[in-house]
Amino acid sequence: MQTCSVDWATYVSSKGTVVELVKEIAKGAFEVPAGSIIFEDPPDHDLHRGLLARAFTPRRMKELEPKVREFCARSLDPLMEAGGFDFVGDIGAPVPMRTIGMLLGIPEQDQEALREHIDEGLRLTESGVPALSMERMVEDQSGAFQEYIDWRADHPSDDVMTDLLQSEFEDATGTRRRLTRAEVLNYVNLLAAAGNETTTRLIGWAGSVLAQHPDQRKEVAEDRSLVPNTIEELLRYESPSPIQARYVTKDVEHHGQTLPEGSVLALLTGAANRDEREFPDPDRFDIRRKISHHLAFGYGVHFCLGAALARLEGRVALDEILQRFPTWEVDWDNAVQARTSTVRGWERLPVIA
Numbered sequence: 001m002q003t004c005s006v007d008w009a010t011y012v013s014s015k016g017t018v019v020e021l022v023k024e025i026a027k028g029a030f031e032v033p034a035g036s037i038i039f040e041d042p043p044d045h046d047l048h049r050g051l052l053a054r055a056f057t058p059r060r061m062k063e064l065e066p067k068v069r070e071f072c073a074r075s076l077d078p079l080m081e082a083g084g085f086d087f088v089g090d091i092g093a094p095v096p097m098r099t100i101g102m103l104l105g106i107p108e109q110d111q112e113a114l115r116e117h118i119d120e121g122l123r124l125t126e127s128g129v130p131a132l133s134m135e136r137m138v139e140d141q142s143g144a145f146q147e148y149i150d151w152r153a154d155h156p157s158d159d160v161m162t163d164l165l166q167s168e169f170e171d172a173t174g175t176r177r178r179l180t181r182a183e184v185l186n187y188v189n190l191l192a193a194a195g196n197e198t199t200t201r202l203i204g205w206a207g208s209v210l211a212q213h214p215d216q217r218k219e220v221a222e223d224r225s226l227v228p229n230t231i232e233e234l235l236r237y238e239s240p241s242p243i244q245a246r247y248v249t250k251d252v253e254h255h256g257q258t259l260p261e262g263s264v265l266a267l268l269t270g271a272a273n274r275d276e277r278e279f280p281d282p283d284r285f286d287i288r289r290k291i292s293h294h295l296a297f298g299y300g301v302h303f304c305l306g307a308a309l310a311r312l313e314g315r316v317a318l319d320e321i322l323q324r325f326p327t328w329e330v331d332w333d334n335a336v337q338a339r340t341s342t343v344r345g346w347e348r349l350p351v352i353a
Contacts, residue, residue: 001272004246004265005299011246011265013302014041018341019245022264026247035186038194042301044172051167051179052187052305055103055160061308064102068313071098072320080324084331087207087349088200095317096199099309100192105159106148145188149181161188191306199310201240201338201345202231203317208349209238209285211330216287221326224319230287231314235273235296237285242270242344244298269295270344328353 004011016022016032016039024030025039032039037048075094079085101108149161156162164184170176179187210217210230220226248263259265272295274282279289297304304310328351338347 001267001269001295002299004267005295005302008041008045008301010249010252011267012041012249013039013045013246015039015247017244017246017302019243019264019266020341022245022247026262026264033182033186033189035183036190037305038190038302045301047169047172048187049301049305051164051169052191054163054167055191056305056308060103060160061312064099064309065312065316067102068095068099068316069320071095072317076320076324084328084350084352085325087351088204088346089348091317091321092200092203092207092346092349093196095203095313096196096310099313100195103160103195104148104188104191105152105157105161110148145185145192149184149188153181160191164188194304195306195309197340197343198240199313201343202234202310202314204346204349205234205238205240206231206314206318206321207328207351208330208335208346209234211328211351213285214327216285217322217327220287220318221322224322226287227315227319227322228311229289229291231311231318232291232294233285233287233289234314236279236289236291236294237273238345239270239273239294239296240343240345241296243268243342269298325351325353 014032015025021030021039025032034044035048037045037052040048072091072095075091076085079090085091098108100106101110149165152159152161153165156166161184164179164187166178168176168178210220216230220230244267246265246267248259248261248265250261252259273279276282279291279294297307297310331350331352334348334350335346336348338345
């Protein structure tokens with residue numbers, strides 16, 4: 001897993017990181033828009049990643065935390081008399097959606113519709129194929145964001161969309177310039193999609209896993225300094241993004257078997273995070289486990305750019321939940337797992353609290 005993640009020249013991302021998408025791109029059926037850093041390799045990846053990194057500065061993370069906490073409190077307080085809530089619908093889905101909206105500068109009242117566009121693009125049909133084609137998904141999201149970008153160009157503010165519109169950089173030709181509107185649109189699409197789905201699943205896993213380990217939930221509820229490490233163990237134990245794909249550019253050998261050039265290789269992040277050589281007794285959930293590093297956010301040049309943001313959201317959401325609901329039971333009869341091509345978790349997780 002780590003070897004393939006580091007050797008980006010042999011195991012490339014530029015033909016996609018989803019098995020279904022790699023097959024489409026490899027046969028020329030779809031072209032990835034420039035700036036989609038998840039689907040790029042160096043040197044283009046490094047250039048575009050450097051621009052997007054401005055969205056996740058320590059200053060921005062520090063400024064976001066009290067806003068995320070306030071939103072969590074506002075969402076959870078009305079639920080305290082209800083006798084229960086949905087870990088995904090009431091908190092897991094809204095938190096990352098609002099947070100990315102805050103970063104981008106999208107009005108709160110419009111963020112729910114945008115999330116629905118993103119979710120639809122990731123869903124699988126009953127037969128296991130994507131509900132929407134890549135072309136349709138990009139088209140839908142682009143239409144949703146275009147008017148915000150046009151408006152923000154005339155009304156700059158202290159947000160990522162403004163930063164992207166005003167950023168100057170040296171492109172691959174050595175030309176000093178600003179991003180085009182089309183390039184800004186690609187970046188915004190990427191941030192919105194990548195910043196929503198996996199964090200939603202992380203918060204959902206917190207609900208189900210801690211319900212299955214009530215003794216450890218009691219520990220962290222009574223000592224919330226354990227929340228950050230609990231989030232790390234959740235990321236390891238139930239990785240929200242358990243699989244990534246790579247296109248193989250030359251013949252390679254793994255475990256005595258040759259994979260020919262042109263193969264599609266699946267990197268099983270979820271399995272790597274339960275490797276007993278790195279994590280003793282890996283199938284045991286342990287909020288006090290010492291974790292030097294896990295692979296939930298990837299490894300190498302494609303290490304998740306939004307890792308700090310996901311950790312912040314997960315930590316704040318769990319802290320605020322435990323402050324109000326130190327115990328809960330999952331309504332398993334009405335829990336529904338999500339069917340998507342790249343992430344794993346809960347679509348609905350109702351709990352009785």
